[in-house]
Each structure stands twice: as structure tokens, then as C-alpha cells.
Amino acid sequence: MRRAALLGLSIAVLLLTAIPGSATTITIVNADGPGEGFNDPTPVAAVTGNTGTTVGQQRLNAFAAAAAYWANRLSSSVAITVHAQMNPLSCSPTSGVIGSAGAADFFSDFPSAPLAGTWYASALANKLAGFDLDSSTPEINAQFNSSVGNSTCLTGLNWWYGIGVTQPANTIPFYEIIRHELAHGLGFLTIVNPATGARALGQDDAFMLFLEDHSTGKTWGQMSDVERVVSAKDPGDLHWVGPHVVTASSILAAGRHPSGHVQMYAPAVLQQGSSVSHWDTALTPDELMEPNATPHPADLVTTQLLQDIGWSLQQTTGACIGDATTACLQAGRFEVKVDWQSTTTNGAGQVMSFGGQQAESDESVFWWFFSPTNFEMGVKVLNACTVNSKFWVFLSGLTDQGWTVHIRDTQTGATQTYSNTLGQLSRTFADTSAFTCP
Ligand SMILES: [Zn+2]
Ligand SMILES: [Zn+2]
Numbered sequence: 262m263r264r265a266a267l268l269g270l271s272i273a274v275l276l277l278t279a280i281p282g283s284a285t286t287i288t289i290v291n292a293d294g295p296g297e298g299f300n301d302p303t304p305v306a307a308v309t310g311n312t313g314t315t316v317g318q319q320r321l322n323a324f325a326a327a328a329a330y331w332a333n334r335l336s337s338s339v340a341i342t343v344h345a346q347m348n349p350l351s352c353s354p355t356s357g358v359i360g361s362a363g364a365a366d367f368f369s370d371f372p373s374a375p376l377a378g379t380w381y382a383s384a385l386a387n388k389l390a391g392f393d394l395d396s397s398t399p400e401i402n403a404q405f406n407s408s409v410g411n412s413t414c415l416t417g418l419n420w421w422y423g424i425g426v427t428q429p430a431n432t433i434p435f436y437e438i439i440r441h442e443l444a445h446g447l448g449f450l451t452i453v454n455p456a457t458g459a460r461a462l463g464q465d466d467a468f469m470l471f472l473e474d475h476s477t478g479k480t481w482g483q484m485s486d487v488e489r490v491v492s493a494k495d496p497g498d499l500h501w502v503g504p505h506v507v508t509a510s511s512i513l514a515a516g517r518h519p520s521g522h523v524q525m526y527a528p529a530v531l532q533q534g535s536s537v538s539h540w541d542t543a544l545t546p547d548e549l550m551e552p553n554a555t556p557h558p559a560d561l562v563t564t565q566l567l568q569d570i571g572w573s574l575q576q577t578t579g580a581c582i583g584d585a586t587t588a589c590l591q592a593g594r595f596e597v598k599v600d601w602q603s604t605t606t607n608g609a610g611q612v613m614s615f616g617g618q619q620a621e622s623d624e625s626v627f628w629w630f631f632s633p634t635n636f637e638m639g640v641k642v643l644n645a646c647t648v649n650s651k652f653w654v655f656l657s658g659l660t661d662q663g664w665t666v667h668i669r670d671t672q673t674g675a676t677q678t679y680s681n682t683l684g685q686l687s688r689t690f691a692d693t694s695a696f697t698c699p
Contacts, residue, residue: 263368263369263370263462263464285331285332285333285335285336285337285340285341285575286332286340286341287328287329287331287332287340287341287342287343288340288341288342288343289321289324289325289328289343289345290342290343290344290345290399291321291345292344292345292346293317293345293346293347297347297407298317298320298346298347298348298407299317299320299321299324299345299346299347300317301315301316301317301320301347301407302315302316302317303315303316303317305319305422308421308422308423309423309424309425309426310326310423310424310425310426310436311323311326311422311423311424313422316422319422320347320420320422320435322422322424323422323423323424323435323436323439324345324435324439326424326436327436327437327439327440327443328343328439328443330440330443331440331443331444331447333575334564334574334575335388335447335564335567335572335573335574335575336388336572336573336574336575337384337387337388337572338388338391339384339387339388339390339391339392339393340393341384341387341400341401341447342399342400342401343362343399343400343401343402343403343443343446344365344399344401344402344403345403345404345405346403346404346405347404347405347406347407348404348405348406348407349406349407349408349414350404350405350406350407350408352406352408352409352411352413352414352415353413353414354412354413354414354415354416355415355416356415357406357408357409357414357415358406359405359406359409359415359433359438360403360404360405360406360438360439360442361403361404361442362401362402362403362404362439362442362443362445362446363401363402363445363446363450364382364383364384364400364401364445364446364447364448364450365383365398365399365400365401365402366382366383366395366398366400367380367381367382367383367386367452367461367466368380368381368383368386368394369381369464371386371389371390371394372390372391373389373390373391374386374389374390375389375571376465376467376470378464378465379464379465379466379467379470380452380461380464380465380466380467381448381466381467381570381571382400382446382447382448382450382467383395383398383400383401384400384401384446384447384448385447385448385467385570385571385572387400388571388572388573389571400446401443401446401447402446403439403442403443403446405435405438405439409433415433417431418431418432418433419431419432419433420432420433420435421433421434421435422435422436423436424436425606425608426557426605426606427556427557427605427606428556428557433554434554434556434557437549437554437557437558438554440549441549441550441554441558444549444550444563444567445538447567447572448467448468448567448570448571448572449468449538449550449563449566449567449570450468450538451466451468451469451472451481451537451538452466452468453466453469453481453489453537455489455490455493455531455533455536455537456490456531456533457486457490458484458485458486458487458488458489458490458493459486460486465482467570467571468538468570469481469482469489470482471501471502471503471506471566471569471570472492472499472500472501472502472525472537473499473500473501473502473522474488474491474492474495474498474499474500475498475499475500475518475522476495476498480502492527493527493531493536493537494527494528494529494530494531494536495527496527496528496529496541497524497527497541497543498527499524499525499526499527499537499541500518500522500523500524500525501522501523501524501525501540501562501566501569502522503565503566503568503569503570504569505565505566505568505569506521506523506562506565506566506569507520507521507522507523508521508565509561509562509565509678509680510522510523510561510562511680512561512663512665512680512681512682513544513545513546513561513562513682514545514546514682514683514684515543515544515545516540516541516543516544516545516548517544523540523541523544523562524540524541524543524544525537525539525540525541526538526539526540526541526542526551526552527541532552535552539551539552540562540563544562546558546559546561546602546604546663546683547559548560548561548562548563549563550563550566556605557605557606559602559663561602561665580593580671581593581594581595581596581669581671583612585611585612586598586599586609586610586611586612587612588612588626588640590623590624590625590626590640590641590642591623591624591642591644591652592623593671594670594671594672595642595652595668595669595670595671595696596667596668596669596671597626597640597642597666597667597668598610598666598667599628599638599640599664599665599666599667600664600665600667601630601637601662601663601664601665602662602663602664602683603630603631603662603663603683604683604684608630610628610629610630610637610638610664611628611629611630611633612626612627612628613626613627613628613629613633613636614633624641624642624643624644625639625640625641625642626639626640627639628640630660630662630664636659637658637659637660637662637664638656638657638658638659638660638664638666638687639656639657639658640654640655640656640666640668641653641654641655641656642654642668642695642696643655644698645693645698646698646699649693649694650697650698651693651694651695651696651697651698652670652695652696652697652698653691653692653693653694653695654668654677654679654690654691654692654695654696655689655690655691655692656679656689656690657687657688657689657690658681658687659687660681660686660687661683661684661685661686661687662681662683663680663681663682663683663684664680664681664687665678665679665680665681666678666679666680668695668696670696673696673697675696675697677692677695677696679692
């Protein structure tokens with residue numbers, strides 16, 4: 262096993278916050294001192310999605326919510342520890358670092374590593390190995406600027422700690438920044454030096470293997486250092502070609518090649534820290550991992566990129582457990598979930614109730630997005646085993662919002678997704694070969 266340590270930190274642990282109720286445990290280690298950063302006692306009023314009554318508590322709540330976002334998507338039997346601090350970082354009235362996060366280490370050639378001689382971010386390497394390769398260090402280090410809002414730092418801007426809705430003017434949404442930075446920490450980055458094209462300690466990393474120069478058709482794993490330098494500054498032509506992203510990318514209205522490849526950020530002038538390890542700003546709707554923060558970005562292909570590099574998603578096996586955002590149809594065999602996006606926000610579709618009853622029978626379910634009384638779409642899974650040995654899926658919406666329906670066969674593990682692009686009146690699907698009987 263090889264190890265590449267990129268950052269070193271050693272700070273006292275003062276508080277542990279575990280994120281419960283999910284297959285993946287993400288533990289936030291609050292490494293700030295008394296009275297500062299995540300422990301700032303300044304009283305504040307609650308904001309949307311965040312009931313904290315002090316600045317420090319609102320910061321921790323937003324951090325926990327961002328960690329829960331990933332904990333609820335990705336599957337790992339090994340707990341992920343995030344070492345988090347707020348400190349005064351480099352800042353002036355007009356520009357400043359708002360935060361940074363990264364994998365604490367990269368590992369290669371560990372037990373069960375999918376590819377030899379290939380770096381994997383620590384949390385992903387642990388997941389693939391099935392145990393913690395180094396239990397003495399956290400998997401992700403994160404640091405955010407506590408000076409934002411001071412008269413000398415980004416004058417006129419303030420952190421905003423609300424969750425789930427677009428931030429007010431002149432604020433930086435802490436939750437969204439952390440959701441973005443945690444994805445980097447989970448492996449959404451290459452450790453190739455884009456200025457020289459050199460690979461870290463001469464080895465590939467799991468991310469670079471899916472980067473493609475579309476005009477030559479070569480991936481970064483097939484290129485020389487010089488070719489990688491050129492590819493990193495090739496706007497529109499640097500693509501992600503991983504299969505999970507390609508399958509999911511049809512929902513994008515822009516930033517996508519007809520082949521399904523998705524554009525990565527590759528401006529003609531290299532931007533260290535931004536080029537290559539983000540989606541292109543051309544993606545529409547705006548995606549979470551673009552280099553510049555956008556209001557309430559979508560996650561339509563970011564989770565799939567993490568899947569391409571080796572993460573598995575939760576609940577690819579196991580029984581359907583119905584809740585406010587999960588419907589179980591056909592005696593619990595099929596699990597149905599809906600994600601939606603508007604121009605300003607996104608979220609999970611909620612199972613609708615009529616007159617206090619769940620609007621969910623054994624073969625159909627209705628969903629709301631914005632208000633419990635406002636029907637947006639319906640999904641049916643029909644047993645047609647005696648007709649063509651298939652389960653059929655029929656679905657549509659009365660909405661021009663973007664949506665993706667995820668259906669999982671808990672018996673076989675097979676999945677189907679159906680999507681509608683934001684701004685188009687809902688597509689209707691009538692899939693008479695969706696799942697195989699019995
Ligand atoms: Zn391509
Ligand atoms: Zn980033």
C-alpha cells in the first residue's frame with residue numbers, strides 16, 4: 262500500500278457530532294476553540310432550515326446537513342471523519358478565500374483496490390477496502406473563513422446559514438459551500454498537477470481516468486504530461502466519460518456532448534484549484550460542482566461522477582422502507598423516489614396525502630414538491646407478468662419543473678430512472694419493459 266499525504270493537521274478534538282440514521286456515518290470533528298468559529302456564542306435569529314440560536318450552532322447545523330446529504334447518498338461501511346475549523350483566512354475587502362477542503366490522504370494498492378498503481382481519496386479507499394486504512398487521521402480536512410462579514414474581508418458579504426432554499430442577496434450560502442467542498446473531499450478532484458501534467462508520485466488517480474480530450478479521444482490515463490497540460494486548457498473539449506454520468510446526463514440542457522459526455526472546466530488560461538476538477542460553467546441547470554458558487558445548484562450528475570470513481574449508492578440492495586420521500590409499490594418490491602429542480606431550488610419529492618391518507622396504493626403514488634396540497638406528478642408500477650412477463654412503469658407530471666424518478670427493484674437490484682428537463686412540460690413515460698418478472 263502506498264500513501265500520499267497532501268495535508269497535515271493536528272488539533273484537539275472538542276466536540277463530536279455524528280450523523281445518524283444512514284448507512285454511511287460522517288462524523289464532524291469540531292476543532293475550533295471555545296468561543297470562536299463553530300463555537301461562536303453570538304446570538305442569532307433562526308433562518309430557513311436552521312433553528313440554531315447562536316452563530317456557532319447555525320454553522321454546525323449547516324455543516325451537519327451538508328454531511329447528511331452525502332451520508333444519505335453514498336454507501337460505505339467505514340465511518341468518514343471530517344476535521345472542521347473556521348479560521349481567519351486570507352481576505353481583503355474585495356476578494357478572499359471562503360474555504361477549502363480536501364481528502365487528507367490518497368491511498369493506492371490497498372487490499373481490494375480496483376486498479377493497481379492508482380490513487381484513491383482516503384474515504385473512498387477505506388470504502389473499497391472495507392476498513393479504515395489509517396484510523397489515526399481524518400479522511401477529510403475542511404477549513405472555512407470566519408472573517409467573512411468583517412469590515413476588512415469581502416465587504417458587504419456575509420455567510421448565510423439557511424438550508425434548502427436560495428440565499429438572500431449579498432450572502433454566501435454556508436451549506437452549499439460545504440456540500441461542494443465535501444464532494445472534493447470524497448474524491449471529486451484530480452491530483453495531477455495541471456500546470457505540468459505530472460501525475461502524483463508518477464501514478465494515475467481514480468478521477469483522471471475518466472477525463473477525455475474529445476477531439477483526440479484520448480483519456481488522461483493515455484496521455485503524456487504535455488498532452489494533459491494542453492487538455493487542461495481546452496474549453497468545451499475536456500469531457501467526463503464515466504458511464505454513470507453518461508447515462509444520467511440526458512437531463513442536462515447544456516454542457517453535454519450528444520454522446521452523453523459532460524464538459525469539465527478547462528478555461529484557456531489555467532486556473533489552479535479550479536480547472537479540471539470541476540464541471541464546466543456551461544452546464545444547465547447549474548450543477549453543484551461548478552467552480553463558482555451558483556444559487557442552490559443541482560446534483561444531477563455529481564453523485565454519478567462519484568459513482569464512476571468507485572462509490573456505490575445506498576439502497577442498491579435491501580428492502581424498501583417507506584417514508585415521506587419514499588414509496589413502496591407492489592407489496593414493497595419496488596422503491597420509488599423523486600428528485601426535482603426549479604430555477605431557484607431543488608429537493609426530494611414528497612409522497613402526497615389526501616384528506617389525511619397517504620396517496621399511495623400498492624401500484625401508484627402521487628407526489629408534491631412545493632406544497633402538500635399541490636399535486637405535481639404520479640407514478641405507477643403495474644404487474645403485467647401474465648401479459649409480457651414484465652412490470653410496467655407509467656408516469657407523468659402536471660409540472661414544467663425538472664424531475665427525476667428513481668425506481669428500484671428490491672428483489673433483483675435493477676433500477677430505472679426517468680427524467681424531465683427543467684422548463685419543459687412533463688414528459689410522459691409508458692415503459693412496458695421496465696422490470697422483469699417474476
Ligand atoms: Zn467526449
Ligand atoms: Zn470546488
